[in-house]
Amino acid sequence: MSHVFPRHCRVDPPIALRGEGCYLYDASGKAYLDGSGGAAVSCLGHGDADVIAAVQAQVAQLAFAHTGFLTSQPAEDLADLLIAHAPGDLDRVYFVSGGSEATEAAIKLARQYFVEKGQPERRHLIARRQSYHGNTIGALSAGGNALRKRPFAPLLVEVSHIAPCYEYTLRAEGESAADYGLRAAQELEDEILRLGPQTVMAFMAEPVVGATLGAVPAVQGYFKRIREICDQYGVLLILDEVMCGMGRTGHLFACEADGIAPDILCIAKGLGAGYQPIGAMLCSGEVYACIEAGSGFFQHGHTYVGHPVAAAAGLAVVRKLLDHGLVARSAAQGEALAAALREAFGQHPHVGDIRGRGLFQGIELVAERESKAPFDPALGLAGRIKAAAFEAGLICYPMPGTRDGRQGDHILLAPPFIIEDAQIGELVSKLRDAIEAVL
Numbered sequence: 101m102s103h104v105f106p107r108h109c110r111v112d113p114p115i116a117l118r119g120e121g122c123y124l125y126d127a128s129g130k131a132y133l134d135g136s137g138g139a140a141v142s143c144l145g146h147g148d149a150d151v152i153a154a155v156q157a158q159v160a161q162l163a164f165a166h167t168g169f170l171t172s173q174p175a176e177d178l179a180d181l182l183i184a185h186a187p188g189d190l191d192r193v194y195f196v197s198g199g200s201e202a203t204e205a206a207i208k209l210a211r212q213y214f215v216e217k218g219q220p221e222r223r224h225l226i227a228r229r230q231s232y233h234g235n236t237i238g239a240l241s242a243g244g245n246a247l248r249k250r251p252f253a254p255l256l257v258e259v260s261h262i263a264p265c266y267e268y269t270l271r272a273e274g275e276s277a278a279d280y281g282l283r284a285a286q287e288l289e290d291e292i293l294r295l296g297p298q299t300v301m302a303f304m305a306e307p308v309v310g311a312t313l314g315a316v317p318a319v320q321g322y323f324k325r326i327r328e329i330c331d332q333y334g335v336l337l338i339l340d341e342v343m344c345g346m347g348r349t350g351h352l353f354a355c356e357a358d359g360i361a362p363d364i365l366c367i368a369k370g371l372g373a374g375y376q377p378i379g380a381m382l383c384s385g386e387v388y389a390c391i392e393a394g395s396g397f398f399q400h401g402h403t404y405v406g407h408p409v410a411a412a413a414g415l416a417v418v419r420k421l422l423d424h425g426l427v428a429r430s431a432a433q434g435e436a437l438a439a440a441l442r443e444a445f446g447q448h449p450h451v452g453d454i455r456g457r458g459l460f461q462g463i464e465l466v467a468e469r470e471s472k473a474p475f476d477p478a479l480g481l482a483g484r485i486k487a488a489a490f491e492a493g494l495i496c497y498p499m500p501g502t503r504d505g506r507q508g509d510h511i512l513l514a515p516p517f518i519i520e521d522a523q524i525g526e527l528v529s530k531l532r533d534a535i536e537a538v539l
């Protein structure tokens with residue numbers, strides 16, 4: 101009997117033994133095509149020799165040095181590399197161990213910034229419904245996934261939620277995409293005015309919504325307007341690129357496609373590519389300067405902040421992405437995946453939408469295409485498709501629709517950037533079989 105406390109208590113998962121390229125192998129030798137990179141983690145695939153060598157060399161030279169006393173060369177080099185390519189005036193990198201730590205740190209930094217700036221009345225955070233920003237108390241409060249939040253409701257902090265920019269279900273009949281984007285963004289200004297502009301500290305959003313909507317980018321113009329509104333009211337813009345960052349969408353940073361830059365940016369998953377647990381919060385020079393000139397101390401910090409081995413892995417991953425043209429490859433293979441999905445599901449009676457950017461693609465299931473009506477969540481379609489695909493040797497990331505909206509079940513795909521055309525064919529064919537077996 102296992103003593104591991106698993107994610108799902110009544111599921112007995114096979115033991116993963118090894119990984120190679122786009123495949124994982126379990127202890128019985130069965131191969132699984134990693135069609136979702138776990139959860140948009142494994143951007144380089146499995147067994148990347150360069151990253152393994154970097155991790156081995158670093159652990160042998162220096163495994164740990166507490167950042168209360170010392171910094172380390174890999175952390176310094178990785179911060180330099182990220183800032184050299186980061187959008188806008190992002191200037192400082194705060195390393196953490198994962199996505200929830202990055203978003204939690206972002207929320208706390210926003211609050212401390214305004215306290216030190218002499219605006220302690222700025223305490224409200226605005227985020228969006230049908231979003232996910234992590235599982236710690238602050239990050240969970242920011243997220244808009246009702247199901248994940250329900251048991252913890254009495255513990256959560258107050259956060260306002262506006263609608264996501266979700267063209268498939270929320271754009272009105274006859275409304276242009278541009279008009280819809282402006283209407284969706286207007287919700288932010290309305291909420292800032294309702295709360296009182298001088299009380300709002302930050303707005304947090306995923307540029308391409310991952311787990312909760314299934315690879316949904318905003319329409320062009322939405323984030324430009326969001327940026328303007330934040331600037332107008334002195335509100336910090338926090339972008340959560342934990343899932344969609346690090347080349348996943350065909351840009352190193354997803355917000356590049358929207359032509360804007362945030363004040364605070366969160367990354368994780370693809371940064372360590374699964375080789376080490378690492379995340380990061382990048383902030384603007386202005387935010388950093390305020391803390392530096394004020395207390396000089398961010399009232400935060402975990403033991404493993406800036407872990408040298410994790411930073412060495414991140415450094416090797418980002419160098420590989422940049423030096424091997426893998427971000428452009430994510431864009432190109434993303435086109436190929438999107439085309440294969442359209443070919444397989446374009447006329448499917450229960451596929452309402454196919455969307456995404458780069459190798460971050462999603463399909464949304466509907467009971468009926470015409471009305472876009474979702475299936476009854478009680479059918480548990482997402483879980484059943486996940487199980488059928490896994491049985492057939494495909495790892496994909498189906499998620500149930502949220503009960504608080506009109507959203508149907510969706511399937512998120514985020515394979516390694518090294519995926520070949522033949523493997524895209526295998527992915528789509530196994531996915532089609534899994535959907536057929538369930539619907």
Ligand code: PLP
Pocket residue numbers: 139198199200201203232233234235306310311340341342343344368369
């Ligand atoms: N933010 C986003 C957008 C995510 O998708 C996730 C995880 O799925 C998180 C934050 C939390 O990251 P982690 O699971 O590494 O804590």
